[in-house]
Amino acid sequence: MYSNKYLKNEEISFTSIVENKKRYLFLKRVLDIVIALIALVVAFPIIAFTSILIKLESKGPAFFTQERMGLNGKKFYIYKLRSMRVDAEKDGPQWASKNDSRVTRVGKFIRKTRIDELPQLINVLKGDMSIFGPRPERPVFVEQFSREIPGFEKRLLVKPGLSGWAQVNGGYDISPKEKLEYDLFYIQNMNMKLDFLIFVKTIKVLITGDGAR
Template structure:
C-alpha cells in the first residue's frame, strides 16, 4: 500500500508534471532563439507528450519520492531522457520531420530539459518528505496467513515506493493447518498481537481474515484500542478475478468496486484527450488518402461509399459505426455472416482495403463523435453480440469502455474471422485483460503493434 503523499507525487509526475516540464523546456528554447510556434513544433509537442507519458509510466511502481538522493534522481532522469530522445530522433528521421526544426533550438532543448526535470523532482522530493509525518519506513504485521495476506507481503517488498516493513504474520493456525501454497511460521496467535504491537511499536496492522472470523476480529479490535497502530482490513474479494477494483464513498458510506471501467477521474480525461488529439492528427494527415479511397469505392462498384452498421458501444448502447464499403452487399440485419477467406461478397478493391485495414479509416470520425476510442475492444455487429452474450461468460463486460478501432486482442493474434466459439472466447479474454491492465503506455504500445500487424496483413478477409 502506498502512502497518500507518495501516490500523489508519483501520479502527478508520471501523468502530468514531467511531460509538461519537458514541453515547457522546448518552448523556452524556442523563445531563446526567437523561433515562432508553427504546426511542426505543435506536432513535436504532441508526440513528445505521449512518448514521455509512455516512458515515465514504466517507472510508476518503482519510483519513490521519500528517501532518494540527488544522484539517484539524476541517474533515473538521464536514462529516461536518453530513451525519449532516441525515440524522438528515430521518428523524426523516419518521417522526415527532423529537418523541419531549428538545430540550435533542439540541441538546447535536449540539454535543458533533463536539468529542469532534475530540479522539479528534487523540489517535489523535499516537499513530500516534509508532508510525510515522521518520514522513514513504517512497520507492519499481517493478521492471517492466506493468499491475500501473502500477496500484500510480496507487494511491499517488490514495489520500491512502498516504505513498509512487514515484521511477519499472526494466525491462530499452525503451519500444518495453513491452506495457502506458501507455509509461514506465524509470530503468534491473534491473542498475542496487541502485546507485540506495543512492544515493537508497530505502525500498521493488516487484517486478512474472512467474514466468518468476525468474533475474533471484534476481540482483536478491542485489544488494539490502547495502541496507536493504524488498522486496515483486507477483504477476501481480492482472491477473485476483478476488473479495476477500487474503494469509493456514496453518501459517506464506503463501497467496493468489483467491476468498474478503468476510465474514471483523471484517467477518463487522459483517455479522451489522447483520442481527440490523435484522431484529429490522423484525419488531417490521411484526408487525401481517404478522398482517393472514397472515389475508388464509388467508381469500382455500385452502392454507397460509407457502410454504416449498428454496433454496441459504451454501456451496451447501440451506435452507428462507419467503414468504407468493401462488399457488394450491406448486411445489417439479425443474421450477419462474417467475411471469410475468398468471400465472394468482397469486391476486388474491398479485399485490398480489408487486408490493409484502410476500410476502418472512417471510424476516426466515430472517435471524434465520442462513440469510439482509438484503442479498445473491437465492436461486433449487434446480431453477433446477441448470439455470443448467451454463450460466453463475461461477454458484455467488454462494453464498459468505448469500442476501439484497434485493440489488445487484435495485436495478439485475434484479428479477423472468429469462425469458432473458442476463437471468440480467446478474443473476449484478451478484451477483458485489456480492461484490467489499461494504461496510456498500453494504448500506445497497441497502436505501434497495430501498424506492424497491418503491414503483415494477417487474418484479414
C-alpha cells in the same frame, strides 16, 4: 493465450477496475480527440481516393453505416468504407469469413490495410469510440455471444476502439471467446504503456496485413 480467469465473474471485478481508472480515461479521451483530428487530416486524401475506386468497381455508396454496441450497451452507427457488395447481407447478418466471396477486389485491399476503418475517426471525435479498446460488435452478435460465452458483455465496460489488443494479437483469425480473453486482459491492464504497445503492433499489422479477412 491468457488464462480463462479473465472469463470468471468471481475472479476479477472489472467494474471496479474501470471506476478506479477515471484519471486515465479522462487523459485517454483528450488524446483521442487530438489524435483523431490529426489523423483525419492525414487520412482524408486516402479516404477520398479510395471512395472513388470503390465507386468505379461496383454500384452502390462508397461509405456505409452499421449499428454497433458501445459503452454500457449504448448503440451507435459506425462509419466505414464499403468493402463488400451492396447485397452482402441479403440473407441476414453474417460473420465475416476468410476469403469471403462477398468482398470486392478493392475491398480485399482496404480490409487488409485497414483503410476501410479510417472513417471511424469520426466516431472517435463524436465520443462513440476510442482510438484503443475492444472492437465494437453488432448488437445481434453481442446477444448471441453473450448467451454462448459467459462474461462477453464485460467488453461493454469501456468504449470500443479503432484498434485493440485482440486485433493486434490475432485479428479476425481468433474465435469470439479468444477475442474476449484479450479484451478483458486489456480492460484489467489498460494504461498508456499498453496503449502505446497496441499502437506499435497496429503499425505492424497495417504493414503486414496480418489477421485480415
